[in-house]
Every structure is written in structure tokens, then in C-alpha cells.
Amino acid sequence: MQVIFKTLILNNFKSHRDITVNFGERTDITGDNAEGKSTICEAPTYVLYGTDALGSKLDPTPITYEAEEIKVSLLLEVDGKELMLGRSLKKNKTIYYVNEVPSKAGEFNEVVEKLFDKDLFLSLFNPSYFPSMHWEKQRSMLLQYVTSPINKDVIKHMPDEQNKCLAALFKKHNLEDIKKIHAENKNTLEKKYIAAQSRTKTLQERLEQINISNVPLESLKAELAQIDKQVREKESLLDKAWEKNQAYNSLQAKIRNIQDQVEMSKEHWPLLKNEEIEDSCRTCKRPLDEESVTTVKKDKEIRIENYKANHEKLLKERAGLKAQLEEMEFIDVTELRNEIRELDPQGTPLREAIRIHGEFGRLQEQVKQAQTDENETLHSLNESIFILDCVKAFKAKEAELQGEKVQALFETLSVRLFEEQRNGELKNTFEIELDKKPYRKLSTAEGIRAGLELRDVLSQQSDLITPVFVDNAESITSFKQPVGQLIVSRVVAGQKLKIEGVDAE
Numbered sequence: 001m002q003v004i005f006k007t008l009i010l011n012n013f014k015s016h017r018d019i020t021v022n023f024g025e026r027t028d029i030t031g032d033n034a035e036g037k038s039t040i041c042e043a044p045t046y047v048l049y050g051t052d053a054l055g056s057k058l059d060p061t062p063i064t065y066e067a068e069e070i071k072v073s074l075l076l077e078v079d080g081k082e083l084m085l086g087r088s089l090k091k092n093k094t095i096y097y098v099n100e101v102p103s104k105a106g107e108f109n110e111v112v113e114k115l116f117d118k119d120l121f122l123s124l125f126n127p128s129y130f131p132s133m134h135w136e137k138q139r140s141m142l143l144q145y146v147t148s149p150i151n152k153d154v155i156k157h158m159p160d161e162q163n164k165c166l167a168a169l170f171k172k173h174n175l176e177d178i179k180k181i182h183a184e185n186k187n188t189l190e191k192k193y194i195a196a197q198s199r200t201k202t203l204q205e206r207l208e209q210i211n212i213s214n215v216p217l218e219s220l221k222a223e224l225a226q227i228d229k230q231v232r233e234k235e236s237l238l239d240k241a242w243e244k245n246q247a248y249n250s251l252q253a254k255i256r257n258i259q260d261q262v263e264m265s266k267e268h269w270p271l272l273k274n275e276e277i278e279d280s281c282r283t284c285k286r287p288l289d290e291e292s293v294t295t296v297k298k299d300k301e302i303r304i305e306n307y308k309a310n311h312e313k314l315l316k317e318r319a320g321l322k323a324q325l326e327e328m329e330f331i332d333v334t335e336l337r338n339e340i341r342e343l344d345p346q347g348t349p350l351r352e353a354i355r356i357h358g359e360f361g362r363l364q365e366q367v368k369q370a371q372t373d374e375n376e377t378l379h380s381l382n383e384s385i386f387i388l389d390c391v392k393a394f395k396a397k398e399a400e401l402q403g404e405k406v407q408a409l410f411e412t413l414s415v416r417l418f419e420e421q422r423n424g425e426l427k428n429t430f431e432i433e434l435d436k437k438p439y440r441k442l443s444t445a446e447g448i449r450a451g452l453e454l455r456d457v458l459s460q461q462s463d464l465i466t467p468v469f470v471d472n473a474e475s476i477t478s479f480k481q482p483v484g485q486l487i488v489s490r491v492v493a494g495q496k497l498k499i500e501g502v503d504a505e
């Protein structure tokens, strides 16, 4: 879009009672001090926004004379189409004109807003406007034309390892989220690592306190097995002896039993032997006949025979058992018992040593596990630290590339977009420098030159061409022809205000 100033008419605008400026491609405004050159610069912005050329509210009411109405009209040509805007102040009331038609403030402002952005227009029209804005505003205004480099382009410029790391992470998260995740991880892992270290240390200390025997576990086990074997052998002997003694005892009991029977049999003998043969009935006392007496005699003889056979049998049995007992032997196990009692406790220290060996082994395992945990935690921690470094490096590279992109727009100025903080992180900033000198330290001439370069860049980037007013141009010997109409004011001693619009041939 190209905006051209054609005509500016001032009525009672500050010191100007009635003046018409016909602009050319270049317009020279000359005259002595206080001739009203700068005032002319304020008039177009007053029409558009009611401000001076630096955007401050402006009351142009004349103070040196009476005036009923203050009026400024500006004839513009916007992309070949004429537009007449006017603003007047009458009895402290503002009246707006669009193409000479009185309009409401809202309508008027809408027309102006549709033309161009206020900050952009002021920046293009007045070379000292842009540097007067807040640095954040300057920065965002300039950067809106320079797209920030895409992730892929940034990591391309990073070392291989960082490039791979971020490329993988970008598949899931954006840079800020990656940073949040790993800052949090780092925090947690740092604590976890300290805990893991102290666990390893505690276990190691416990391990060191264990008094493990120098004798290898296998030897201890072999020695114990030897003792156990001996004990078992002796116990088995003990069992066998016990069985034998058991049999011996039971045989003895049997003999005692038969002995008792023999005694009883012996006691019975005199009774049987001396038993009388009766010759009369026991109850009726009638004499028994001979046959009966013979029968009774026979019966006694049979019983005596039976008794003798039985007694004989008992004696034989007793003799047999006694002979058996003769063959047997009662084993005395006292010695064997003592041997076992003496042998068994020899295993106790060995068992204890083996138990300690076991405990030592288990603790060693725990130490190993704790060391593994510790190493894994450290590994994850280092990974997060590395990722955070990548994020930092990414930002630095992104800033560098963006800085280069912005820098490429300028010929003599350098632009600083970032500032490194003490912690190494980048912070946004905005500084325009000429030969390493910040804008605010420049001389008037340097400032004008810097301002013109800046506004030309903005003009190119925004595709908006507007007039530019270079005030106090006497302080500068020469400057590059800016893009758009040029309006220059210069002090010429002793000269009345002179305005010359010059068009190119």
C-alpha cells in the first residue's frame, strides 16, 4: 500500500494562521528558528490521531492569538485513490471530516484504522517514533515480519547428539513442555540420587561390619558334613543297640514269666502227690465200689502224668530261653551317648560361620542392587541434564538464527534480540545499535540516520509506503534517500518559512 500526502491545509493550528502545503515527492521546509517547521510535522498526525508526531495528545489551540476554529485538512492518496481527512476544534469540541463530510468520531476513526496501523504509520512517518516506543513493542513490531525458524531448521544447525535427542523429543512435545518435563525430572532425580547413594553407603557399612570367617564356605560345609556324618553314624549305632537291648529285655521278661509258672507248678506238686483216694462218697458217705475206686485212681494217675508233662515243658522252655539269653548281650550305650554329646557341639561354630557367610552373600547382593539403582538414577539424571542443555542450546541457536534473519534486513544497524542472563539462559531484549553504540547514545545526525534505516526496513517488511518527515535535517550532512515521500525541514538563518514541493522529472 502506498500513501501519498498531496495537500495539507492548516487554519489556526498553533502558530500557523493559514497555510497550505502542497507536497511533492520531496518537500523542503526551510526557515529560521521558530518559523513553524516542526509544527507542520505535527499536523498530519493531528488530523489522523489527534496527537503530535510522537503520539502524544496534542492541543493545537493558538496561544498567541484568538481563533474561533482550529482546522487541519489532509488530502491523501491511498493506492491512487484520494481521501480527504479533516479535524477541527471549535469551542473545545472536535469535529471530524471524511471527504469534507462531517463525521462522528467512531466513523472517522474506523476510516483511519482501516488505512494502516497507528504505530506502524507513526514509525514510518517520524523516524524517531519507533525508538521512542517500549522495547517490547519495538521488538514485537519488528519480529512480526520475521518468522521464527522452525524446529527442524534449528536442530539442523546443532551438534549431532543434541540434534538427535531433540528430534526424537519433538515427536511428542514442544520445547517448553520438554523443558518443563525435564526440569521436574531433574529435581526429582537429584533427590532420588542422593537417597540411592546413602542407601548404598548404609548397606556397604553393614557389609563391612560383618565378621566373615577366612575359611571358605565350601570347606566349612565339608567340615560340618563330616561331623554330621559321624553323629549320624553314632546315632544309628545307638538305634541298633537300643533295638538289641529291647529284645534282651523282653527275653528276660519272658524268662521271669516262665520262672513264675515253674514256681506255681512246684507249689502245686505236693497237693497232687498227696491227694487221697477216697473209698466212700463225699456226700452220701456210701462206700464206693471197686470199679469206681479204680476209676478214681486212674484219674489221679492221668493228672499226675499231665502235671509232669507240663512241668517238664516249662523247664525245657525256661532252659531254651536261658540258652538264648546266654547267646545275647546287653550293650552299654553310655560311651556312645557321650561321644555324640561331645561331637554335636563341634558343629555349632561351623553352622554359625555358614549362617554369616549366607548373610554376607545376601548383603553383597543388596549392595550390588543398590549400586545398580544408584547408577540407573544417575544415568536418568544425566539424561535430563543433557536434555535441558539441549533445550538451552536450542534456544540459543534459535535466537541466533532469528537474530541473523533480522540482522539480514539491516545494512548498517545491528539489532540485539536476546541477552544472556547470569544463569546462561537467554532473555528477550531489544537494542538497536550503530557501530556498537545503542540508539539512545547516538548523536542527532546518527539518530536520524538510524531512524531512517529502521523505518525503511519496516516499510519494506510491511509493504506500506508512507511519507517521512526528517526534522532538523540541518544537523545531518547527507542521508540515504528513504522509501516514500520525503519531507525535510532545515534551519536557514534569517529566512522566512519556505515550503517547496519538488516532484521528480
Ligand SMILES: Nc1ncnc2c1ncn2[C@@H]1O[C@H](COP(=O)(O)OP(=O)(O)O)[C@@H](O)[C@H]1O
Pocket: 014, 015, 031, 032, 033, 034, 035, 036, 037, 038, 039, 040, 059, 060, 061, 062, 063, 064, 065
Ligand atoms: N499553541 C501555540 N500557539 C502559538 N504559537 C505556538 C504554539 N505552540 C508553539 N508555538 C510557537 O510556534 C513557533 C514555531 O515553533 P516550531 O514549529 O517548533 O518552529 P521551528 O521548528 O521552525 O523552529 C514557536 O515560536 C513556538 O513557540
Ligand SMILES: [Mg+2]
Pocket: 037, 038, 039, 471, 472
Ligand atoms: Mg523545529
